[in-house]
Amino acid sequence: MTLYDRSCYFFYGEILIQIESANAQCPGLVALEASDAEPVARLFGRLSAESIYRRFFSPVVGPDEFARAVLRVDRLDRAAVAAVEDGEIVGVAQYARAPGRTEADLAIIVADAWQRQGLGTRLVAALAERAKGQGITAFAVDVQGDNYASIRLLRRVAPDIRLAFSEGVGEGSFPILSRDAE
Numbered sequence: 034m035t036l037y038d039r040s041c042y043f044f045y046g047e048i049l050i051q052i053e054s055a056n057a058q059c060p061g062l063v064a065l066e067a068s069d070a071e072p073v074a075r076l077f078g079r080l081s082a083e084s085i086y087r088r089f090f091s092p093v094v095g096p097d098e099f100a101r102a103v104l105r106v107d108r109l110d111r112a113a114v115a116a117v118e119d120g121e122i123v124g125v126a127q128y129a130r131a132p133g134r135t136e137a138d139l140a141i142i143v144a145d146a147w148q149r150q151g152l153g154t155r156l157v158a159a160l161a162e163r164a165k166g167q168g169i170t171a172f173a174v175d176v177q178g179d180n181y182a183s184i185r186l187l188r189r190v191a192p193d194i195r196l197a198f199s200e201g202v203g204e205g206s207f208p209i210l211s212r213d214a215e
Contacts, residue, residue: 060118074100079144088142126156139172173206
């Protein structure tokens with residue numbers, strides 16, 4: 034992937050839609066397509082086994098399985114945005130909803146070296162903008178009770194979220210607010 038004319042990213046000949054340009058402090062954001070398997074698979078190598086388990090609640094055996102799970106996108110009921118730094122994906126946020134629903138499941142994963150730098154917050158905000166355009170009004174989340182970093186992220190993006198815990202997993206949802214409503 035290379036930066037081209039500062040307006041598009043290219044992955045092996047496929048153009049990704051740039052959402053937000055990179056700057057000296059933070060990676061750029063792009064929309065992912067089903068054809069982006071190779072760069073998404075490379076993200077797998079920058080993730081610890083714990084990060085993968087926190088995202089999927091189970092082990093993922095390799096980069097191909099990881100890419101398939103992340104790239105189930107159709108731009109309507111399933112979408113994903115990625116953070117890109119120096120031509121590599123360093124984080125992904127995605128949503129999936131059942132047809133006809135206005136609430137979608139939210140999932141995030143950030144490369145270990147990029148965690149706790151505000152990237153998750155930016156990814157959720159960018160994904161929320163895309164989701165609103167598809168009629169999604171809320172995100173549902175599941176989080177492991179001892180995943181304090183994810184819980185802090187949820188409290189940052191949805192201060193009023195209430196998580197109901199059962200068997201160590203918290204479940205909750207929060208509305209997607211428009212920027213003018215904030």
